[in-house]
Amino acid sequence: MIRKSRDETEIIRKGVLEITVIDKEGRLIKNAVVKVDQSKHEFWFGTSVSTFRLSKHDKAVRDRYLGLLKDNFNSAVHENALKWHSTEKEEGKISYKDVDTILSWCEENNISMRGHCIFWEVEKVVQPWVKNLGREELKQAIIRRATGLTERYRGRISEYDVNNEMMHGSFYKDRLGEEIWKVMFDTAKKGDPDAVLYVNDYDIMTNGFMEEEYVKHIRHLTDMGASVGGIGIQGHFNTAVDAFQVERALNILSKLNLPIKITEFDIDVEDEQVKAEGLEVLYRICFAHPEVKGILMWGFWEGAHWRPRAALFKKDFSPTLSAKMYRKLVFDEWWTKAAGKTDQNGKYSCRAFYGDHQITVTLPDGKTIVREVTMSSKEKNKNLRFTIDN
Structure with a gap:
């Protein structure tokens, strides 16, 4: 499995970066030293x-938390802050304070953001005031929610889970008919035409039949005219990761020719070795799959995790075996660090992972030029x- 995934990763995630060094008269410069250092992956x-959980801790703890976030991740998602029951607990009293705090910090630190979630189909998480609305009032509230959210963050949040867990809940469908699903997608797309709109659900990689049902569900949405632009797979594991099942699910879902993201990954087991091995299996398979x-x-x-023993870092911020495996994969094996000299044609080339890189060229006379490229x-x-x- 590892050999296969490495070969596929080399093909899917890397390209040839060629650098030619010349002087202002167009003469080729040979023996210039070229260094290529990656700064960010295109892959999320x-x-x-x-x-909410972070606010319980003092500044020193928050700073360490944010330091780990910045050092280990290039993208993020609001865990709870963006959900409707968080932004509008009472009808008409809307607050995006927590959403804005997270988003602003991520923007300042070059961390891309996705939005989770505009709606949640599971009844137990729906606010009481929403449950008490009549049919037309509920429809108008849905339109206001989708419009207000996507217009507010247009150009800042690049993608959304539109209606979370439609395969495991039916609150809005039961109240308004499944046509409301199309309304949700249409309204979100109108609010931000450039945002990619995702479905998002669980049990897809851990249940032997759910991936086929997920395909049917997504096709039904698109047949209705819903502008589904991406497939979210949650990925909450309670046992060792089954490599066959993960790859099977991805291959089945890839028939839809839509981008796939693993949106909510964790492994909640006591054995640290099982967690580390499971992380390696899932990351290798997904990074080697062209649709992911x-x-x-x-x-x-651990101090801000819904399933604490699944965390990469312990409460004292020490790394687990999973954290070490994660960093080994992302920042060692899958990170471009290349160097060499230009040839007689003034050229240097290397294979590089897609993303942002800093290129440093040092001339034979010692002069140095640095450029950032994507x-x-x-x-x-x-x-x-x-x-x-x-």
Whole structure:
């Protein structure tokens, strides 16, 4: 499995980065030293963030938490702050304070954000005031919620889970008919036409038949005209990760030709070795699958985690075996660190992971030039020309 995933990762996640160094007269410069250091992956390696639990701790603890967040992840999602029952506990009393706090910090630290979730289909999490609305009042409240949220964060939150866990709940469908699902997607798309709208559900990689049901569910939504743009798979494990089942689920869902994200990953077992091995299995398979665009954990620190023993870092911030495995994969095996010299044609090339890189060119006379570049999977390969002013 590891050999296969490594080979596929090399093909799917990397391209050729070619650098040509010339002077201002267009003469090629050979023997210039070129260093390529990655700064961010295109692939989303993310986590959920909980303002509520974090607010219980003092500044020193918050700073350590945020330091781990910044050092380990390039993307994030609100754990609870964005949910309707958090932003509007009472009708008409809307507060996005916690949402804004998390989003602003992530923007300042170059961490991409997704939105979870606009609606949640499971009745037990629906606010009492929403349950008490009549049919037309409920529909209008849904439209106001989707419009207000997506317009407010247009251009800042790039994707949303529109209606969480539609395969495990039916509150809005029971009240208004399943046509309301299309209304939710249509309204969110109108509020932010550029946002990618996801479905999101669980048991997909842990149950032997749910992936096929998920495909039927998504096709039904698209047949209704809902603008489904991505597939979210939650990934909460209570036992060792089954590599066959994970790969099978991804292959079945990839028939839909939609981007896939693992949106809520964790492994809640006592055995640290099982957790570390499970993390490696899931990350290797997903990173080697062409339709998977990211993996987001559902928390990373024991002091702010809904399933504390699943956390990467203990309450004293010490790393678990899973944390060490995660960093080994992301920042060692899957991180571009290359160096060499330009040849007689002034060229240096290497294979690099898609994402952001810092390129440093040092000339034979000691002069140094530094550039930040982004290498996208859409362009596959990238040719850069460094022109040196003498």
